[in-house]
Amino acid sequence: MTSDEKEIDTMTIDHAVREDIDLRELPDRPVLFDVTDLSVYYGDFQAVADVTLGIREHEITALIGPSGCGKSTVLRCFDRMNDLIEGARVEGTITYHGIDLYGADVDPVEVRRRIGMVFQKPNPFPKTIFENVAFGPRIAGWKGNYDDLVEETLTKAALWDEVKDKLSEPALALSGGQQQRLCIARAIATSPDVVLMDEPCSALDPIATLRIEQLMMDLKQDYTIIIVTHNMQQAARVSDRTAFFSVDVTDEGQRTGRLIEFDRTEMIFTNPTQKDTEDYITGRFG
Amino acid sequence: MVDQRSHFHSELAALEQTLLDVADRCERMVGLAVEALTTGDTDLCEEVFVADKAIDATYLDTHNRWLSMMARQQPMGGDLRLMSALLHVNVTLERMGDQCVNIANLARLSAGLPARDRIIEQIREMADLVRPMIRTAAEALVRRDADEARLLPAMDEPIDRINRLMYREVVDCAPDTRMLEWATHMMMAARALERIGDQSVDIGEQVAFLVTGEFQEFSEKGFVARASAD
Numbered sequence: 001m002t003s004d005e006k007e008i009d010t011m012t013i014d015h016a017v018r019e020d021i022d023l024r025e026l027p028d029r030p031v032l033f034d035v036t037d038l039s040v041y042y043g044d045f046q047a048v049a050d051v052t053l054g055i056r057e058h059e060i061t062a063l064i065g066p067s068g069c070g071k072s073t074v075l076r077c078f079d080r081m082n083d084l085i086e087g088a089r090v091e092g093t094i095t096y097h098g099i100d101l102y103g104a105d106v107d108p109v110e111v112r113r114r115i116g117m118v119f120q121k122p123n124p125f126p127k128t129i130f131e132n133v134a135f136g137p138r139i140a141g142w143k144g145n146y147d148d149l150v151e152e153t154l155t156k157a158a159l160w161d162e163v164k165d166k167l168s169e170p171a172l173a174l175s176g177g178q179q180q181r182l183c184i185a186r187a188i189a190t191s192p193d194v195v196l197m198d199e200p201c202s203a204l205d206p207i208a209t210l211r212i213e214q215l216m217m218d219l220k221q222d223y224t225i226i227i228v229t230h231n232m233q234q235a236a237r238v239s240d241r242t243a244f245f246s247v248d249v250t251d252e253g254q255r256t257g258r259l260i261e262f263d264r265t266e267m268i269f270t271n272p273t274q275k276d277t278e279d280y281i282t283g284r285f286g
Numbered sequence: 287m288v289d290q291r292s293h294f295h296s297e298l299a300a301l302e303q304t305l306l307d308v309a310d311r312c313e314r315m316v317g318l319a320v321e322a323l324t325t326g327d328t329d330l331c332e333e334v335f336v337a338d339k340a341i342d343a344t345y346l347d348t349h350n351r352w353l354s355m356m357a358r359q360q361p362m363g364g365d366l367r368l369m370s371a372l373l374h375v376n377v378t379l380e381r382m383g384d385q386c387v388n389i390a391n392l393a394r395l396s397a398g399l400p401a402r403d404r405i406i407e408q409i410r411e412m413a414d415l416v417r418p419m420i421r422t423a424a425e426a427l428v429r430r431d432a433d434e435a436r437l438l439p440a441m442d443e444p445i446d447r448i449n450r451l452m453y454r455e456v457v458d459c460a461p462d463t464r465m466l467e468w469a470t471h472m473m474m475a476a477r478a479l480e481r482i483g484d485q486s487v488d489i490g491e492q493v494a495f496l497v498t499g500e501f502q503e504f505s506e507k508g509f510v511a512r513a514s515a516d
């Protein structure tokens with residue numbers, strides 16, 4: 001290289017490869033649920049096989065996949081709702097704060113106090129708005145100021161301003177989106193640390209859906225959220241990590257759900273490692 | 287397997303094909319512009335201007351199609367990466383067209399001025415080096431071939447070298463002011479060709495991102511390191 005060449009070379013822009021900076025990295029929060037080799041059977045039928053994943057505190061984890069892939073079945077394992085289904089059997093382990101959730105000395109009622117659930121269709125009790133929120137703590141024998149509790153809970157559920165003047169009116173008079181936020185309030189009234197949501201917006205209009213999504217993002221400061229959704233865009237919008245499930249069909253037509261890929265949401269939707277995930281998110285399936 | 291989004295995927299493939307056609311047109315424009323510059327045949331300049339107008343129209347249309355697809359289809363995964371890459375490629379090709387216009391304008395300004403064969407040869411050599419770069423970038427995109435894309439920095443290196451040394455050739459023309467004026471135009475044309483080389487590398491970077499999901503700028507150093515590791 002001549003001196004002239006060198007001089008000009010130093011003026012050119014440095015195109016050296018930059019240090020790897022992974023802007024998409026999430027904070028390394030503790031694992032709340034550690035799921036290992038989870039399989040769920042209904043009688044002889046294996047609904048889900050060999051699921052292993054970790055749900056981290058104060059994150060929103062989305063479970064997505066085609067119908068019959070077992071995502072709702074897996075969700076119901078986190079609060080032992082499958083116990084209520086006759087013939088259901090869970091194999092493998094789920095630990096919660098390091099404790100075996102299915103251990104012999106674990107009380108499923110206590111599990112459901114700590115782990116709230118919101119269902120697909122808003123299902124408030126046929127009681128007043130106030131009583132819907134107060135119901136869980138009353139059953140649990142909570143002694144405290146119920147007026148404060150109801151206000152605080154409805155505020156967290158982004159519903160207080162809309163209902164503060166009609167707390168004694170029937171919950172069923174509310175709109176669908178308000179009913180669903182009331183159900184979220186009911187789920188968090190017992191101070192759980194996890195909220196499970198099974199298709200919470202599928203019965204709601206787009207504006208009510210966005211309000212719930214906004215609420216979820218607010219709530220993750222205080223809770224760990226796991227959501228099952230059919231809506232991939234919703235998973236992409238709200239979740240920190242996404243688990244993609246698919247379904248294996250045997251020659252006899254038996255369908256068993258399987259976890260294909262679990263990663264940060266950005267990775268799942270921009271650069272998944274598994275072909276099945278790529279095919280699903282780009283609409284090549286069936 | 288059934289493609290449940292075949293309408294969207296056809297639209298996406300058509301968008302990509304539009305840009306591949308533009309790449310082809312850019313490559314031919316480089317040939318025309320440099321021919322005009324080195325032969326003084328300024329009739330060729332008009333062809334370059336017409337071709338650039340067409341590229342500008344395609345650029346705007348492509349942008350609108352892209353935006354509409356993004357809004358309506360919300361692509362994910364490989365589709366999303368392809369959309370992202372095509373947006374960059376669209377801008378890059380439009381700029382390549384503009385560089386060809388710069389060269390054609392310089393051809394008009396240079397016509398009738400005294401020229402120097404040695405510089406003309408170097409300009410021609412740069413064009414002969416840069417045209418295959420545009421083809422390689424387009425082929426790498428068609429083939430989804432990141433390794434082919436990574437060849438581009440090495441192809442670009444001799445173009446950069448000639449461009450860096452061009453000013454020395456220009457200084458040598460100084461005693462003749464008219465030739466100096468001509469040579470200054472050649473230095474600017476060399477700079478335009480050097481930019482087209484860099485823009486081909488940029489397209490290669492987009493291809494590597496599309497294939498691997500990792501976006502990195504290529505560097506000659508990076509290329510050598512990778513090549514020697516293989």
